[in-house]
Amino acid sequence: MNLEYKHLLPADFAPDSRVWIYQSSRMFSLGEAIQIEDLLNHFVENWKSHGTPVKGFGTMFFGQFIILMADERATGVSGCSTDSSVRLIKEIEQLYKVSMFDRQNLAFVREDKIELLPLGQLQYAVDNGFLQADSIYMNNLVQTKAELDQNWLIPVKESWLAKRIKLENSQKA
Known part of the structure; x- marks a missing residue:
């Protein structure tokens, strides 16, 4: 991708x-x-x-x-x-017939395609190897062109998600 x-x-x-x-x-x-x-x-x-x-x-x-x-x-x-x-x-x-306002659904790049994951399943996904610290996260919270340019596609470990989950058992992507 x-x-x-x-x-x-x-x-x-x-x-x-x-x-x-x-x-x-x-x-x-x-x-x-x-x-x-x-x-x-x-x-x-x-x-x-x-x-x-x-x-x-x-x-x-x-x-x-x-x-x-x-x-x-x-x-x-x-x-x-x-x-x-x-x-x-x-x-x-x-x-x-789509939802465009669901901020609880997070997007990641996995195996060369975009995958959606509910926020509530984030730790489970890390614990079971679906996501790693270096997995690319689509940070849809960016608010400016500069942020879009620099912080939209970022590793999970550099995003706000890193504070919500334990990544120490996570393997490198």
């Missing part, structure tokens, strides 16, 4: 541009992904904050993660403009 994505981020957006990551409960088919990209492009082209166009970016990574970004140095994003992006994601949920 090719985990390269950084070159796809817009170079002309400030490092402190706001980022929202929505993880789907399943991978989208190619046809669905193309339709969703169209929805994202249409949304970003028309995204406004108090009537002023938002310098926005929207895309899908790895067939399962929707990334929205707003460069607030150009236009600040208000509550109403954030609400409009949430409405878009809810529309995608309904159209494609």
